[in-house]
Amino acid sequence: MTSRDVARAAGVSQATVSLVLGDKWRGRVSERTAAAVRTTAEELGYRPNLAARNLRLGRTRTALLVVPALTNEFFARVYTGAARVAAENGFGVVLYPSPEGVGPARDPFDSARASLDGVIASSMAADALAAMRGGGGLPLVMLDSDPADPEAAATVNLDIADGMRRMTEYLLGLGHRRFVHLASAVDSWTFRVRSRALAETLGSVPEAVVRTEHAALDVDAARHAAERALSGPGHRPTALVCDDDILAAGACKAVRRLGLRVPEDVSVTGFDDLALATALEPELTTVRLPAEEVGERGMAALLAVLDGRPAEAAAVPVELMSRGSTAPPPAV
Structure with a gap:
């Protein structure tokens, strides 16, 4: 099954199929046509040749997610959200723990620089990313981190x-x-x-x-x-x-x-x-x-940076959960 088969079944050109399945169709192809191409590709069971496309684009379609620890449920949920959006866009996410977020983290770039498109870092201590910065010019998206950081290509923060x-x-x-x-x-x-x-x-x-x-x-x-x-x-x-x-x-x-x-x-x-x-x-x-939403928006921000689009900047809302561990103070 090839993109030519999809184009023939959908009644469009092969170039249109490439635009739609490469998520480059906006402003070039109508939403109706894009939907028809996606539906046809799904019905035919078509899967694009990612290796060939990556070679053309000069991308590996892989992101590195740096977290303070693997033992904290919050960061597991951040990863879940990031991996979901990544998968929807043909990307993979490699999870990399920094020692307790205090660092400094060992620099993984000597071996991994050539296999990454960008880095997402969540809730890191002030000096923990010293070795990460300057990772071969890779874009850095910071989660739950200082929005004034000049080295971050984008920041996603909770309120x-x-x-x-x-x-x-x-x-x-x-x-x-x-x-x-x-x-x-x-x-x-x-x-x-x-x-x-x-x-x-x-x-x-x-x-x-x-x-x-x-x-x-x-x-x-x-x-x-x-x-x-x-x-x-x-x-x-x-x-x-x-x-x-x-x-x-x-x-x-x-x-x-x-x-x-x-x-x-x-x-x-x-x-x-x-x-x-x-x-x-x-x-x-x-x-x-909402940790999963933070991960989702972090991956979406990295994709936007890679495509030259502005990333969403609004803070993610949080919610107060009132339960049994609080009550009025005891009478004096």
Whole structure:
């Protein structure tokens, strides 16, 4: 089965088939004709010769997705979204983990430069991509990262600040005024944004106070940090605002180990809405981040850059998920 067979069956030229199946038809072929060509190709079971087309275009149709870790569900969902859009466009995605997103990541380009069309990097620490930058002129699309980065060809961001503002306003509305921010020890843009949004929102409430405890992104580190925060001098905080759901799981363990209750004595919140959030008891109040959509838009942005088109710039909305781990603070 060849493109000539598709052209003959659809009643169009072979050039029209190449334009449509190469996704270059807009402005050259009508939508009706493009739809007819795609339908005919599907009915005939036609698959384009990608190797020949790639040789003509000088592309490998392969993208590298760099993530901080393979053990975090969020990045698995980012990959799922990116791979879906890639597959729809005849691309493949190679997944490459940087050590915990703190780096510096080993440079894969010496061996892989010739086999890549571009790089997508998700939620990386400030210095983790030092070895990646300048990867042979490959376009770099940053996800959940500083939009001011001059080396990024495009950036796809969640509305992280809005998520943290909404979470903080929700807790203030419940009556909380004594907060602990259980903050990630990773120095990345996304966590700096969360910290800044929390501080700015609480700064507008004169009687609100917040203390920050940093922790590595694992349950035990979060538990120890939360125990320090809850056992320190002065009035006990009534709300633990955590940078992600893994930290929140550690915070919940700390509350129980100190003989306290969630949420009757201490409210705990997370960020991400991982499967863990509803596995906890009580279920975790958190901010849902649509990770698959981020991956989809990241891959779409890379395709746009490769085609010389502008990438979509609007931030991806997030959603506050109110569950059982939050309640009004205990009466004094």
